[in-house]
Structure formats: structure tokens, C-alpha cells
Amino acid sequence: MASIVEKTVSLTKESRDLLPQTGNSLKTTSVDYRYRYIDPDLLIREYFLSSSPQRAKLRKLVFQNINSWQSILAILMWSRRKEIFDAYDGASDLLAECADINLFKGAIQYLESANLLATSSASNLFNLDDFWEVLLKGIAYAYQIPAKERFNITLNLFPVSNRRIVKAAIIDTLVILGDEMDIEPIRNSISRFSSTHEPDSYIRNYAQEALDEIS
Numbered sequence: 001m002a003s004i005v006e007k008t009v010s011l012t013k014e015s016r017d018l019l020p021q022t023g024n025s026l027k028t029t030s031v032d033y034r035y036r037y038i039d040p041d042l043l044i045r046e047y048f049l050s051s052s053p054q055r056a057k058l059r060k061l062v063f064q065n066i067n068s069w070q071s072i073l074a075i076l077m078w079s080r081r082k083e084i085f086d087a088y089d090g091a092s093d094l095l096a097e098c099a100d101i102n103l104f105k106g107a108i109q110y111l112e113s114a115n116l117l118a119t120s121s122a123s124n125l126f127n128l129d130d131f132w133e134v135l136l137k138g139i140a141y142a143y144q145i146p147a148k149e150r151f152n153i154t155l156n157l158f159p160v161s162n163r164r165i166v167k168a169a170i171i172d173t174l175v176i177l178g179d180e181m182d183i184e185p186i187r188n189s190i191s192r193f194s195s196t197h198e199p200d201s202y203i204r205n206y207a208q209e210a211l212d213e214i215s
Contacts, residue, residue, distance in 0.1 A: 040071045048078045048090060055090055063097040069106025072098070076107070076131040088134060095138020101149050104139055108153070111135070112160050129165040136169040140176040147180035155189060167193060167203045171210050178214045187211060 043062045047055055066072075072095070078084060079091030098104065114128055136157075139150050154173050161167045171190055178186040192198070193207035 040066045040068075041074060044071065044074055044078065044094075047094060048081070048084050048087065052086065052090075055093070059094055059097045062094060063099065066098075066103065067100075069103050069110065072103050072107040072135070073110060076134055079134045080127070080130055091134050092137040092141065095135065096141035096143065098138065098142045099144035101145050101153060104135070104142070104153060107135060108157065115160055129163050132163075132166045133169045136166075136173045140173040147177050151177050151181060151185065151189075158192070164200055164203060167200070168206055171203075171207055175210050175214060183214060186214065190214075 040062070043058070043065055047058045047062050050058060075091050075094055079087050081087050084090070111128060111131060136154070139145075139153060142150060151174075154170060154177070157166070157170055161170055171193055174186050174190050190207050190210050193203050194211060195204075198204045198207070
């Protein structure tokens with residue numbers, strides 16, 4: 001945990017140095033061709049610089065070469081780049097190809113640590129909200145991971161869901177998972193946000209609308 005907390009400082013400062021510099025396109029030299037299929041950073045970069053049809057073809061290839069939660073963070077960082085076409089949807093679509101729940105767990109542990117360090121800075125918290133939203137959408141649609149595992153990892157986020165956008169993203173994730181598993185635990189979990197114990201009236205209403213949708 002100590003090493004994760006130390007690394008978190010870079011995330012709360014945008015951590016742009018973790019990403020390769022963007023350009024209009026990748027060079028197609030023999031060196032690029034040889035190494036881009038074993039370097040997840042290059043694959044992720046190529047994915048986000050591609051058109052929508054090309055992304056659809058690249059998604060599975062990218063995750064065949066991802067074996068660390070740091071690459072999940074790199075995807076989250078790309079999702080916020082305003083110069084990238086459809087960055088948000090591109091990131092959540094890519095994360096949906098994840099087949100290893102431990103990659104999500106590592107990224108969550110990192111973001112939880114980042115939340116603790118970012119409490120003194122509103123801008124850093126807003127940045128983290130964006131990361132949580134994209135990550136949760138990716139978890140919701142990660143079809144290769146059993147729904148029960150995705151449900152459990154989402155429940156574990158309840159203690160850190162003190163921000164409106166994170167609570168809403170958790171509710172959205174639970175609604176999506178309701179199509180794949182028994183609806184009763186889904187309803188019980190969403191009800192925690194619709195109860196009078198929830199201080200945010202917007203979230204109470206949002207949760208109630210979700211319950212009405214899945215009833």
C-alpha cells in the first residue's frame with residue numbers, strides 16, 4: 001500500500017508523464033511494428049488515435065497484452081484527453097474487454113489512495129470523479145468477468161462513494177448488472193442510496209428512478 005500511496009501524488013497532478021506523447025499517427029517503421037504488439041502503452045496509444053471502426057478491431061488485441069493495473073490507469077488518463085475523438089466512450093469500451101478482475105482491483109486501490117490525498121484540492125477531486133465514472137462503466141460491461149464478481153467489486157466501493165458522480169456511476173453499474181444476475185441483491189444495493197440515510201437528494205431521486213426502471 002505504501003508504494004501505491006507514493007505513486008498517487010503523480011496522479012493528483014494529472015500524471016501526464018505516464019503517457020506517451022500523442023501525434024497525428026504512429027510511425028510504421030519495422031521497430032514500431034515489432035514492438036507495438038508487446039508494449040501495452042503503444043497499443044493503448046494507437047487505439048485512442050484510431051477511428052471508431054479501427055478501435056473495434058484493436059480492443060481485444062490491446063487487452064491480450066495488458067497485465068498490470070498501471071495500464072488501466074493509462075486508459076483512464078487517455079479518457080480525459082479533450083483532443084481525442086470520443087475518448088470517454090473509447091476508454092469504457094476498451095475496459096469492457098478486461099478479463100482479469102485483479103486489474104480493476106489494482107486500479108481501484110490506487111484511486112482510493114488518490115482520493116485521500118486529493119481531498120484538499122477540488123480540481124483534483126473532479127479529475128478523480130471522471131476516472132471513477134469511466135472505470136465503473138468499464139466494470140459494468142466487462143463481459144468476460146462473471147457478473148457476481150463485478151457486483152462484489154462494485155459493492156466494495158460504497159465506503160468511498162462520497163462524491164455525487166461516483167454514487168451515480170455505482171447506481172448505473174448496478175442497473176446494468178441487473179440484466180445478468182438476480183435482481184434482488186441489485187435492488188437492495190441501490191436502495192441504500194434511495195433511503196433517508198443518503199444526504200444528497202439528487203442521489204436519492206436518481207436511485208429511486210433506477211429502482212423504478214428495474215422493477
